[in-house]
Amino acid sequence: MKFKKIFIYMAVACCNGTGDVLLKRGMDSLGEIHLNHWTHIFNAFVNPWIILGILFLAGFFYAYLTALSWADLTYVLPATALGYVVTAFLSRFFLHEFVSPWRWAGVLLITCGVGLVARGPSLTERQITETALAAKEQHEPA
Amino acid sequence: MNPLKLWSAIGMLVVASSAGDILLSAAMKRIGDLDAIRIQKGLLSMIGHIVREKLFLVGLCCLIFSFFCLLTALSWGDASLVAPASASLTYICSAILAKFVLHENVDRRRWISAALVCVGVLLLVK
Numbered sequence: 001m002k003f004k005k006i007f008i009y010m011a012v013a014c015c016n017g018t019g020d021v022l023l024k025r026g027m028d029s030l031g032e033i034h035l036n037h038w039t040h041i042f043n044a045f046v047n048p049w050i051i052l053g054i055l056f057l058a059g060f061f062y063a064y065l066t067a068l069s070w071a072d073l074t075y076v077l078p079a080t081a082l083g084y085v086v087t088a089f090l091s092r093f094f095l096h097e098f099v100s101p102w103r104w105a106g107v108l109l110i111t112c113g114v115g116l117v118a119r120g121p122s123l124t125e126r127q128i129t130e131t132a133l134a135a136k137e138q139h140e141p142a
Numbered sequence: 143m144n145p146l147k148l149w150s151a152i153g154m155l156v157v158a159s160s161a162g163d164i165l166l167s168a169a170m171k172r173i174g175d176l177d178a179i180r181i182q183k184g185l186l187s188m189i190g191h192i193v194r195e196k197l198f199l200v201g202l203c204c205l206i207f208s209f210f211c212l213l214t215a216l217s218w219g220d221a222s223l224v225a226p227a228s229a230s231l232t233y234i235c236s237a238i239l240a241k242f243v244l245h246e247n248v249d250r251r252r253w254i255s256a257a258l259v260c261v262g263v264l265l266l267v268k
Contacts, residue, residue, distance in 0.1 A: 032218065041214065068171075069177075073167035074236075075252075076167075107262065109258050110263075
């Protein structure tokens with residue numbers, strides 16, 4: 001169970017961050033979208049970087065749905081926040097964007113916030129009690 | 143790039159994806175543990191369970207709309223600004239909605255974490 005939680009957290013974080021960076025790489029090669037030519041946005045779907053980015057985001061979505069099926073939204077969301085750390089590193093070393101010391105500090109604070117939530121309970125007490133009661137009833141049929 | 147244009151795209155993205163998150167979370171709680179369903183009934187049956195859930199479909203529409211906002215915003219600003227700024231504002235917005243709509247137990251630990259992420263976001267836009 002513990003391993004499953006860590007694995008889902010890492011899958012959510014890595015797929016989210018990598019997907020966003022790949023999308024940005026694709027949109028860079030596409031050029032800026034003007035509101036009066038907004039249909040150009042559909043060109044995005046034939047760009048290999050965008051397609052790869054969408055595949056990563058699909059993987060993220062599957063991991064995210066699985067996590068939501070057994071944990072609170074406020075517990076799973078920080079896992080997506082870990083993705084910003086991945087995004088910052090990839091933006092710096094893959095897209096070669098400038099990432100200022102302030103942004104690195106922001107990334108550090110977000111990481112602390114994620115660590116804090118991840119150490120807490122994953123599901124609201126009320127729901128744990130309901131699940132426990134249901135399990136008890138199954139074991140001891142009246 | 144015009145910051146007002148960029149931030150309105152980010153604002154629409156935040157509202158749409160928070161609504162999507164709340165709806166998806168409610169939908170997945172109704173369906174139950176996905177891993178258990180996949181092991182018992184197979185992957186196709188699991189997907190069937192998911193796409194038959196109305197809350198999931200509405201949530202998905204919200205997320206698709208927010209995805210188009212994301213593509214637009216990414217073409218206007220740096221990925222290291224747009225992606226973290228929108229996603230962490232979504233995090234704060236969703237935490238508040240999770241507390242009052244889903245009645246999740248958002249305890250002190252989770253609020254402190256929300257605050258840390260909030261300050262983190264303020265630093266990200268510097």
